[in-house]
Amino acid sequence: MSLACQIEGKFPFFTTLGGGGLKGGLHTTGAKWFMIESQRHSYHLVDPSPWPISGSLGALATTVGGVMYMHSFQGGATLLSLGLIFILYTMLVWWRDVLRESTLEGHHTKAVQLGPRYGSILFIVSEVMFLFAFFWASSHSSLAPTVEIGGIWPPKGIGVLDPWEIPFLNTPILPSSGAAVTWAHHAILAKKEKRAVLALVATVSLALVSTGFQGMEYYQAPSNISDSIYGSTFFLATGFHGFHVIIGTLFLIICGIRQYLGHLTKEHHVGFEAAAWYWHFVDVVRLFPFVSIYWWGGI
Amino acid sequence: MAEIELKTAPADFRFPTTNQTRHCFTRYIEYHKCVAAKGEETPDCHKFAKYYRSLCPGEWVEKWNEQRANGTFPGPL
Numbered sequence: 001m002s003l004a005c006q007i008e009g010k011f012p013f014f015t016t017l018g019g020g021g022l023k024g025g026l027h028t029t030g031a032k033w034f035m036i037e038s039q040r041h042s043y044h045l046v047d048p049s050p051w052p053i054s055g056s057l058g059a060l061a062t063t064v065g066g067v068m069y070m071h072s073f074q075g076g077a078t079l080l081s082l083g084l085i086f087i088l089y090t091m092l093v094w095w096r097d098v099l100r101e102s103t104l105e106g107h108h109t110k111a112v113q114l115g116p117r118y119g120s121i122l123f124i125v126s127e128v129m130f131l132f133a134f135f136w137a138s139s140h141s142s143l144a145p146t147v148e149i150g151g152i153w154p155p156k157g158i159g160v161l162d163p164w165e166i167p168f169l170n171t172p173i174l175p176s177s178g179a180a181v182t183w184a185h186h187a188i189l190a191k192k193e194k195r196a197v198l199a200l201v202a203t204v205s206l207a208l209v210s211t212g213f214q215g216m217e218y219y220q221a222p223s224n225i226s227d228s229i230y231g232s233t234f235f236l237a238t239g240f241h242g243f244h245v246i247i248g249t250l251f252l253i254i255c256g257i258r259q260y261l262g263h264l265t266k267e268h269h270v271g272f273e274a275a276a277w278y279w280h281f282v283d284v285v286r287l288f289p290f291v292s293i294y295w296w297g298g299i
Numbered sequence: 300m301a302e303i304e305l306k307t308a309p310a311d312f313r314f315p316t317t318n319q320t321r322h323c324f325t326r327y328i329e330y331h332k333c334v335a336a337k338g339e340e341t342p343d344c345h346k347f348a349k350y351y352r353s354l355c356p357g358e359w360v361e362k363w364n365e366q367r368a369n370g371t372f373p374g375p376l
Binding site for chain 1: 325372374
């Protein structure tokens with residue numbers, strides 16, 4: 001079944017838009033199937049879009065506003081907020097356009113899908129490097145503690161969390177959520193739409209429980225990010241991991257909504273796959289802070 | 300006229316690197332642990348004092364002495 005047919009089957013209003021119908025034969029209705037049928041290649045030639053420049057302006061305002069805010073310049077907070085709102089708005093409309101182009105207009109052929117797939121993988125690779133730097137910092141500081149902190153780790157007077165309490169409780173939750181997202185993937189491949197939504201609800205619920213525990217842990221923590229190199233490395237690594245969990249959760253929520261709306265099919269669900277890869281990256285990475293920062297570094 | 304004998308701390312295999320910061324710090328701690336266990340009077344602790352005084356810069360020792368007086372010394376005493 002061709003992509004255009006899939007779309008027609010999935011979205012009845014397209015039948016009226018494009019004519020033809022499932023049995024119509026695409027080449028007979030070629031003229032009505034605008035871009036898909038009028039081109040003789042499977043690549044997506046994108047329309048001009050204002051979002052790259054609006055995103056760049058948002059990034060500029062965020063950077064300048066951030067520097068101004070941190071140096072207590074007048075209007076710094078305003079410019080920073082404006083820049084962040086601009087970026088968030090750009091993300092929203094840009095992704096909205098991508099969803100329209102892929103799901104509703106059918107531009108994402110198998111060849112086009114390779115782009116976001118490679119893009120997602122390279123993005124995750126860069127994220128691995130990003131978090132690797134924080135574990136490096138933590139290991140650098142704790143394997144040979146300097147004379148300035150007394151040559152001991154954790155430094156004297158720094159209260160550390162018991163790794164066998166909330167941290168240990170929280171560690172299996174993310175891999176469980178990773179198992180649930182695999183369940184959702186199998187449900188999509190088996191065309192069990194409702195079950196896939198259910199599996200994604202389970203995935204997201206486990207993610208929210210994990211973030212809740214992390215919040216509780218931070219709330220009760222005996223030290224903060226200003227407490228010596230221990231606090232700096234601990235909260236930098238665990239905090240950025242937690243931030244990634246939140247991003248992954250939002251990504252999965254979007255996939256759940258799209259699955260509920262019938263956007264994801266057995267043959268075409270790149271967005272879901274990217275979310276699942278990202279989620280496995282986040283859940284596997286949780287094991288490293290547990291072993292090296294909470295457990296080894298806290299005893 | 301007697302020769303003046305110049306001596307530094309002996310090589311310690313716990314600290315094989317050129318940078319002897321940790322050696323100095325450890326000897327400082329060993330001296331104060333020794334004094335705490337055996338008292339100021341015994342000659343047993345003299346060797347540790349000689350080691351850390353020959354290894355450590357004066358300012359470091361002054362700083363650590365102040366920290367010990369204030370109860371803010373970070374080392375494992």
